[in-house]
Amino acid sequence: MALREKKKRVGELYERYELLAKPYTSQAVCSKGCASCCIDVGSVGATTLEGLIILEYLQGWDPRAKQKMNLSLQQNRNEKLNSALARCAFLDQEQRCLIYPVRPFSCRRLYSVRRCDGQGPVIHRRALQIGKQMEQALQKLDPEGCSGHLSFVLDLMGNKEFLQAYLRGDWNSEEFREIIQPYGLVVHKDAPTGARS
Numbered sequence: 001m002a003l004r005e006k007k008k009r010v011g012e013l014y015e016r017y018e019l020l021a022k023p024y025t026s027q028a029v030c031s032k033g034c035a036s037c038c039i040d041v042g043s044v045g046a047t048t049l050e051g052l053i054i055l056e057y058l059q060g061w062d063p064r065a066k067q068k069m070n071l072s073l074q075q076n077r078n079e080k081l082n083s084a085l086a087r088c089a090f091l092d093q094e095q096r097c098l099i100y101p102v103r104p105f106s107c108r109r110l111y112s113v114r115r116c117d118g119q120g121p122v123i124h125r126r127a128l129q130i131g132k133q134m135e136q137a138l139q140k141l142d143p144e145g146c147s148g149h150l151s152f153v154l155d156l157m158g159n160k161e162f163l164q165a166y167l168r169g170d171w172n173s174e175e176f177r178e179i180i181q182p183y184g185l186v187v188h189k190d191a192p193t194g195a196r197s
């Protein structure tokens with residue numbers, strides 16, 4: 001399947017989740033300005049395909065904003081490598097997501113039927129199941145890719161050799177082991193279904 005078609009399918013999966021999970025997410029108490037899930041959640045998962053969509057979105061930013069974001073992403077990686085929790089690099093000071101239109105699925109599936117107040121979200125079991133299925137479908141759509149914490153995935157994709165090989169569909173996980181291992185990225189072709197972090 002051509003890359004353009006795959007990216008279109010990613011958007012369709014997001015829409016499908018929204019529709020299927022609506023009976024549950026419609027009971028969410030989440031409100032504008034609350035960003036607990038962008039601050040208190042340990043990992044913001046993404047596939048390489050989702051990472052590619054985000055990188056393309058960032059290309060439209062002016063160079064100074066991109067440079068600032070690169071520093072925030074680096075800080076996020078350092079924090080994540082040193083502790084479990086790290087505020088998402090894409091969350092601005094007004095608690096707004098700077099990549100909202102292209103945020104990954106792991107952000108789209110989060111909601112809570114009770115105010116989190118630092119205790120984590122409460123999500124319907126069925127919504128969790130639907131989310132899991134969608135996550136697996138996203139992995140299937142990206143068989144030559146990998147998944148993991150967003151800033152780690154973006155760092156891997158910032159490696160020109162990796163990006164070129166990924167776009168050709170012929171990269172070898174051994175060649176990039178030094179990046180993949182410390183970041184704990186899951187290589188889809190090497191992993192059992194559903195192993196996305």
Ligand code: SF4
Nearest residue numbers: 038088090091097107
């Ligand atoms: S990408 Fe956006 S929605 Fe997702 S955790 Fe970061 S700031 Fe929040």
